[in-house]
Amino acid sequence: MRNLDLELIRAFVAVADHGSMTVAGNVLHLTQSAVSQQIMRLERRLGQALFLRERRGLKLTASGDRLLAKARRLIGLNDEIWAEMTTSCAGTVRLGVPYDLVGTALAPILKKFAEARPLVEISLVCASSPQLLEALGKGEVDLALVEEPLSAAGGECLGIERLVWVGARAGTAHLKQPLPLSLVADSCAFRPAVTEALDGQGRAWRSVFENGNIDATTATVRTDLAVTAWLACTVPSDLDILGSAEGLPELPPFAITLHLSRSQPSESARELARHLRAGWVRPRQAA
Numbered sequence: 001m002r003n004l005d006l007e008l009i010r011a012f013v014a015v016a017d018h019g020s021m022t023v024a025g026n027v028l029h030l031t032q033s034a035v036s037q038q039i040m041r042l043e044r045r046l047g048q049a050l051f052l053r054e055r056r057g058l059k060l061t062a063s064g065d066r067l068l069a070k071a072r073r074l075i076g077l078n079d080e081i082w083a084e085m086t087t088s089c090a091g092t093v094r095l096g097v098p099y100d101l102v103g104t105a106l107a108p109i110l111k112k113f114a115e116a117r118p119l120v121e122i123s124l125v126c127a128s129s130p131q132l133l134e135a136l137g138k139g140e141v142d143l144a145l146v147e148e149p150l151s152a153a154g155g156e157c158l159g160i161e162r163l164v165w166v167g168a169r170a171g172t173a174h175l176k177q178p179l180p181l182s183l184v185a186d187s188c189a190f191r192p193a194v195t196e197a198l199d200g201q202g203r204a205w206r207s208v209f210e211n212g213n214i215d216a217t218t219a220t221v222r223t224d225l226a227v228t229a230w231l232a233c234t235v236p237s238d239l240d241i242l243g244s245a246e247g248l249p250e251l252p253p254f255a256i257t258l259h260l261s262r263s264q265p266s267e268s269a270r271e272l273a274r275h276l277r278a279g280w281v282r283p284r285q286a287a
Contacts, residue, residue, distance in 0.1 A: 004045075006078055009071045011038035012050060016068050017157040019057040027156055076278035090119035093268040096132035096144030097124060099184050099214040100234045101256070106145075109279035113272055120268045129189035136259055142269040143260045145276070147189045147231065155257035158280045161231040163190060163251040165242035168224035174246045178204035182226035184217050189254070194229045197249040231256075256280075 014024035014035070021035045028035065043050050050064035060068065097106060102124070110122060125132070125141050132144040150160055167174050179198065183191055198205050208226040209217055220226045221239060229251060235241055242248050258276055260269060 004074070005042070006075065008038050008042040008045070009074055011035050012042055012064075013068065013071050013075060015039060015051065015058060016060055016064065019059070021058070072278075076274070079274045080278070091266065091268050092121045092123055093143070093266065093272050094123045094125055094141040095272060096135055096141035096146075097126055098129050098132065098145065098147050098189070099126050100230055101145055101147075102126060103234065105233065105280070109275055112279060113275040116275070117268070117271060120271070122272070128185050128187040130187050133259065136261060139261065139263065141261075142265060143258065143273055143276075146257050146259055147254050148257055149189075149193060150253045150255045153255035153257050155259040156277075157255050157257050158277065159233075159256045160253055161233050161256065163193060163229055163254050164232045164235065165227055165246070165248045165251070166221060166230050166235050167227045167240050167242050167246075168222055169238060169240050171224040171227075171240065173221075173224050174227050174242055174248060178206045180208045180226035181205050182209040182217050182220040182228045183207070184214050185211070190229045190251075193252050193254075197251055201249040203249070 011024065011028060011030075014027050015021055018024050018027065021039070022032045024030075025032045025035045030038075039050065046063070046067075048063040049061050050067065051058045052061055113120070114122065125135065127135065129146045129148065132141065132146055135141045136144050145158070146155060148154065165174070173180055181194070181198075183194070195205070209220050217228060218236070221228050227242065227248075231254060232241065244250065258273060260273055265273070
């Protein structure tokens with residue numbers, strides 16, 4: 001019978017997400033050699049190479065790229081069936097989310113989860129990514145979505161996005177000296193990357209707003225008082241994405257990662273994590 005081994009499929013998706021068998025092993029709680037053997041078994045089973053081994057890491061072949069989306073769906077369907085047939089979720093689950101991700105990408109996922117698990121109450125905690133990781137470590141949230149530089153990302157990667165400069169439509173704030181910069185909070189995950197890029201360009205900058213309120217940050221940008229930096233997927237349609245043509249330095253890509261509590265996660269937390277994996281808009285690739 002031609003059946004796929006889900007353990008091999010999980011190993012494949014983990015390696016594809018992280019580009020490293022060592023990191024995938026850490027996520028799956030396996031050794032690097034065990035993950036390598038699983039990938040080789042899957043490649044033998046399918047009769048095709050799934051990864052190219054390059055100096056900078058592992059890259060999907062054309063066959064691997066075709067398999068990835070279907071592999072995600074297969075895992076999601078398996079986990080959905082397992083959860084529905086074997087668990088009875090109830091209680092409260094505390095989800096930590098950065099300010100900018102509470103919107104169009106997350107709302108439909110939470111709605112679907114609420115419909116599937118009506119006995120589970122979601123408590124949403126909004127903060128910057130560094131603050132959310134700290135809260136997770138202290139047990140103040142059960143799981144968290146976190147924005148991290150791709151080069152230093154931990155947790156389980158749900159997507160990769162460009163970090164972009166954002167300004168008012170046809171605005172001029174980006175021309176000012178020093179550059180007026182508006183970030184949601186001084187603990188914003190984007191702040192080190194933004195200031196390092198500006199310092200590397202030799203561009204003077206000043207902080208206009210850092211008070212933990214994304215609506216106020218958005219207002220300063222819309223009124224052309226400042227520019228900001230957001231993930232491309234979160235930029236409102238009435239604002240402009242700026243770049244080198246406007247004299248601004250390139251910013252690094254960021255990963256959107258999922259972190260669960262290191263202590264034993266509750267059934268409700270694991271179920272919400274499954275919905276987040278399955279429902280995230282799309283596996284994003286850095287442009």
